[in-house]
Amino acid sequence: MDTTIFPKNFLNSLQDEPGFDPKDFIQAHQNTPSPTSIRLNPFKPADINTGGKVPWCEEGYYLDERPSFTFDPYFHAGAYYVQEASSMFIDHIVKYIKPADVDIKVLDLCAAPGGKSTLLSSLLNAGDLLVANEIIRTRVPVLTDNLNRWGRSNTIVTNNDPKDFNHLKGFFDIILVDAPCSGSGMFRKDPAAMREWSEANVNLCHQRQERILADVLPALKEGGYLIYSTCSYSRQENEDIADWVCDNFGLESIVIPVDNRWGITVSQSRRHQASCYRFYPGKIIGEGFFVTCLRKTANSGELPVYKNNAQQKLPATEIAQIKTCVNEPEEYYYFKVNDDWLAIDRRHKESLNILHKNLYIKKSGVRIGTIAGKHLIPDHELALSTLINNNVFNETQLDYDEAITYLRKDNLNISAPKQGWSLMTYQGLALGWAKLLPNRVNNYYPKELRILASAPKAGN
Numbered sequence: 363m364d365t366t367i368f369p370k371n372f373l374n375s376l377q378d379e380p381g382f383d384p385k386d387f388i389q390a391h392q393n394t395p396s397p398t399s400i401r402l403n404p405f406k407p408a409d410i411n412t413g414g415k416v417p418w419c420e421e422g423y424y425l426d427e428r429p430s431f432t433f434d435p436y437f438h439a440g441a442y443y444v445q446e447a448s449s450m451f452i453d454h455i456v457k458y459i460k461p462a463d464v465d466i467k468v469l470d471l472c473a474a475p476g477g478k479s480t481l482l483s484s485l486l487n488a489g490d491l492l493v494a495n496e497i498i499r500t501r502v503p504v505l506t507d508n509l510n511r512w513g514r515s516n517t518i519v520t521n522n523d524p525k526d527f528n529h530l531k532g533f534f535d536i537i538l539v540d541a542p543c544s545g546s547g548m549f550r551k552d553p554a555a556m557r558e559w560s561e562a563n564v565n566l567c568h569q570r571q572e573r574i575l576a577d578v579l580p581a582l583k584e585g586g587y588l589i590y591s592t593c594s595y596s597r598q599e600n601e602d603i604a605d606w607v608c609d610n611f612g613l614e615s616i617v618i619p620v621d622n623r624w625g626i627t628v629s630q631s632r633r634h635q636a637s638c639y640r641f642y643p644g645k646i647i648g649e650g651f652f653v654t655c656l657r658k659t660a661n662s663g664e665l666p667v668y669k670n671n672a673q674q675k676l677p678a679t680e681i682a683q684i685k686t687c688v689n690e691p692e693e694y695y696y697f698k699v700n701d702d703w704l705a706i707d708r709r710h711k712e713s714l715n716i717l718h719k720n721l722y723i724k725k726s727g728v729r730i731g732t733i734a735g736k737h738l739i740p741d742h743e744l745a746l747s748t749l750i751n752n753n754v755f756n757e758t759q760l761d762y763d764e765a766i767t768y769l770r771k772d773n774l775n776i777s778a779p780k781q782g783w784s785l786m787t788y789q790g791l792a793l794g795w796a797k798l799l800p801n802r803v804n805n806y807y808p809k810e811l812r813i814l815a816s817a818p819k820a821g822n
């Protein structure tokens with residue numbers, strides 16, 4: 363067995379980690395390829411060929427082989443998200459802790475590119491709110507694109523440092539911190555990550571994880587849940603962090619029931635015996651992952667009273683026009699940002715106001731479009747959202763080749779009996795807009811999202 367593929371001291375450093383079996387571990391890294399898995403979007407049903415089920419996630423499936431996702435229109439329509447299977451365990455945790463019949467607010471603090479945000483989005487009702495935050499500005503667009511594709515209208519995207527959440531005392535019912543970490547859990551999938559690993563980096567990550575948690579925990583409600591995860595195997599970044607949080611912030615461990623057949627290693631932190639869940643390639647079908655769930659018992663203090671923003675004076679005729687684009691129009695609050703009309707579930711109006719006063723908001727609800735003269739220019743977000751009223755828009759059904767041409771933003775050569783804005787669909791799922799004119803089709807697929815790659819060769 364070749365142990366030299368791993369960084370110096372790496373295997374030694376894991377010797378005492380709960381459930382670590384060097385033989386299994388090395389073998390899994392040498393002989394077993396990374397499995398490919400996807401999670402389906404329950405709001406966008408599609409006929410997708412899947413392999414076996416991911417045991418801990420209802421919508422999670424393994425694929426028998428890795429297809430070209432870029433050349434799959436379903437991918438662009440948001441019918442599924444390509445996600446590593448172990449991290450889908452968040453689905454199991456949230457289903458266990460989420461209260462029934464109460465609207466909750468959930469923060470995904472370290473959210474880009476959006477794997478866990480789309481997962482949370484699938485689990486939330488319209489009255490629940492998801493705030494997906496990413497600190498690094500350049501990583502925000504991929505997060506918003508993925509959430510736009512997912513299509514829900516109860517999502518806000520922010521671009522803030524964890525300390526900016528400090529003022530939102532007790533605002534959130536669930537906070538997920540999928541922390542930046544030393545990344546050993548991704549060694550099999552991304553061997554280049556091995557070059558970055560060192561014991562010194564594990565320590566640096568540990569310190570950063572403590573800082574992030576100290577900054578954000580005031581925003582967790584008393585009785586609310588912290589879900590903390592990493593893709594590291596190192597105890598300093600995992601069980602030790604659980605102990606530190608219990609010591610300093612008045613949190614207690616929650617036991618999440620797991621089926622023994624799943625192969626998950628249940629460990630305990632040393633001081634508080636917090637229940638922790640470890641995923642080792644070789645024992646489960648997936649990559650390395652760690653997660654724990656803790657409940658806050660300490661008081662969070664009072665959220666300041668925020669005055670409502672002065673009501674925007676909005677033209678009634680425009681609102682009436684915007685409302686026609688939306689299913690169940692009375693359920694939404696409509697507002698304008700510059701020339702764009704947006705809609706969010708009306709139950710989130712006050713939260714939006716509070717968040718707006720504390721954070722940089724990059725997406726709120728769904729961008730419906732702009733009104734130029736008397737005409738609506740519909741936004742790409744509206745096309746992909748689940749709130750669109752399909753009855754008011756023409757639809758053009760594309761076959762596979764046409765869909766790829768559309769997604770490349772190339773010229774579409776289709777005969778279109780009806781002129782004007784048309785929703786371009788593939789197998790019933792929207793891809794975006796085009797404007798049909800008497801002698802040509804204007805392709806409005808967003809330039810920054812278009813497919814640039816060459817088509818895969820047959821057999822690849």
Ligand SMILES: C[S@@+](CC[C@H](N)C(=O)[O-])C[C@H]1O[C@@H](n2cnc3c(N)ncnc32)[C@H](O)[C@@H]1O
Pocket residue numbers: 471472473474475476477478479496497498501523524540541542543570574
């Ligand atoms: C493990 S990744 C998150 C993956 C994401 N949750 C998903 O499922 O797709 C960690 C994220 O933390 C962000 N990050 C890095 N440093 C941070 C910090 N000091 N505070 C908060 N987030 C940070 C990174 O930009 C990255 O997006």
